[in-house]
Amino acid sequence: MRIALVQELEGRVLQIDELEEVGRFGSEMLKYNVAQGILGAELYNVDQEMQCLYRVRDMISLNEYFERGNMNMIQLAGLLEQLAQILTRCQEYFLDEKNLLLQCDCMFLDEKQRLQIPYLDGYNKKINEGISRLLEKFMDTMNHQDKELAFFVYGLHRLSRDSHFDLNKLSVFLDENRKKKVSQRGDDRKERRELPLEEENHLHVLPQAEKKSEQKPEQPWGKWVVSAAVSVVIGIILYQAGIIQNPVSGGLDLRRSSILVVVLMVAVYCYHKKESISHDQTRKIVREAEKEITDNTIQLVSTCTDETITLEQTEGGYWMVNLIPQDWHRPEIKIRKSPFFIGKDGAKADEIIGEGEVSRIHVKVVADAQGVFMIDQESTNGTFVNGRRLVPWERCRLEDGDMIGISSIYYKVELYS
Secondary structure (H helix, E strand, O other), X not given: OEEEEEEEOOEEEEEEEOOOOOOOHHHHHHHHOOOOOEEOOEEEEEOOEEEEEEEEEOOEXXXXXXXOOOOOXXXXXXXXXHHHHHHHHHHHOOOOHHHEOOOOOOOEEOOOOOEEEEEOOOOOOOHHHHHHHHHHHHHOOOOOOOHHHHHHHHHHHHXXXXXXXXXXXXXXXXXXXXXXXXXXXXXXXHHHHOOOHHHHHHHHHHHHHHHHHHOOOOOHHHHHHHHHHHHHHHHHHHXXXXXXXXXXXXXXXXXXXXXXXXXXHHHHHHHHHHHHHHHHHHXXXXXXXXXXXXXXXXXXXXXXXXXXXXXXXXXXXXOEEEEEXXXXXXXXXXXXXXXXXEEOOOOOOOEEOOOOOOOOOOEEEXXXXXXXXXXXXXXXXXXXXXXXXXOOOOEEEOOOOOEEEEOOEEEEEEEEO
């Protein structure tokens, strides 16, 4: 089978020829029925050989999309959810999902970022092999510093290598990932609710300031109209009392009236000036509060677990970790800083285990406000917590009494807080 992406006047065409055997059920089905995400083939007989054409026009292949880089976990999870929907759609249209061309150079995204996969009768390849190749191709271009993404990709890749991997297992994995993200957001909200009252009050300043900014600005001329009306009422009252009347003619005394007008104008001006200063001071206080919140936020976000600190300085309490070896010939490992590296590299590891089955940097222990965590550093022979092998870069929280395995070397966790 030969696959080529050919540029024609009407756009690009995916061309497949040198086929051994091609059925017609799927092609005929897709010719008269539109199944979203599934591309049907146009069949031609060229020199007694069957040729399949898929008109992809201005779509881009996943190869091209991956090479752009900067794809995060949410985008990848969305792409895989589209793939799961397409596999489900195959069953609805009585199509065999094994005939989908799950190859990066044959899978496309349209202008709305919708996944499009060609269907080829007789292709008959296992789903798990296609998804495994897809993830391996993505690994070549992904950001390995994004540990959340790495955990997601390596976890799914390990699952896809199982020969019994199918649509149901893919859907379960994506659902668990989605629930985990929702749970993490819930934990974040819970942490925010549990902040001390002083910090909680600080957090409420900014929303109030934003709410104030959404209100319609006050019209200054309205206050001047009110002031003028009050001045007129005062003038009438003084006239009726005879204060600004001419004692001879009984009419309005212009001299006294002029003095009254000047006095009222000065009083109104001083009132508005004082109110304006008060508003300026209020805005200044709000800006200072926003600045203080911004500074605090930056400080919280920039707190990285990779920064070397003593465990006694961790936010949320005092931590001490001892790893008690099951083999009494081995020394006890005392962890008193974060991060703490364990491996056989004498230059980089904080605790050296010289056996060949232990990787150079095998595992990392970090501590933060939520507790103490163990993270496998893509070790060759794995890291185990209570018998479960950790996925590389997975943050596994340690509890007192846990049994951990660094390759085949086991320790019991003693955790003091």
